[in-house]
Amino acid sequence: MSKNIHPSAVVEDGASIGDNVKIGPFCHVGPNVTLGDNVELLSHAVVVGHTTLGAKSRVFPFASLGHEPQDLKYKGEKTTLTIGDNCIIREGV
Secondary structure, eight states, X not given: OOEEEOTTOEXXXXXXXXXXXXXXXXXXXXXXXXXXXXXXXOTTOEEOSEEEEOTTOEEOTTOEESOOOOOTTOOSOOOEEEEOTTOEEOTTO
């Protein structure tokens, strides 16, 4: 079970991190996040909320996943984000 977490990354208690995960510099992983095996977060990626990221997925710099929706109908209810295996999430998401 190998994890490569950069010293400047923040991985909060409660996060579930799979095998062979790489978390780059200045990333933030919240307490309710699940990262599958072989996930890679490049620098400055943020994954929070009740978010699951499938195996072998990659998140590029400055992507921000799992925050509150931007929908005007959102009133604070619990939301989830589930991303499948082998996905590529690029900058600015």
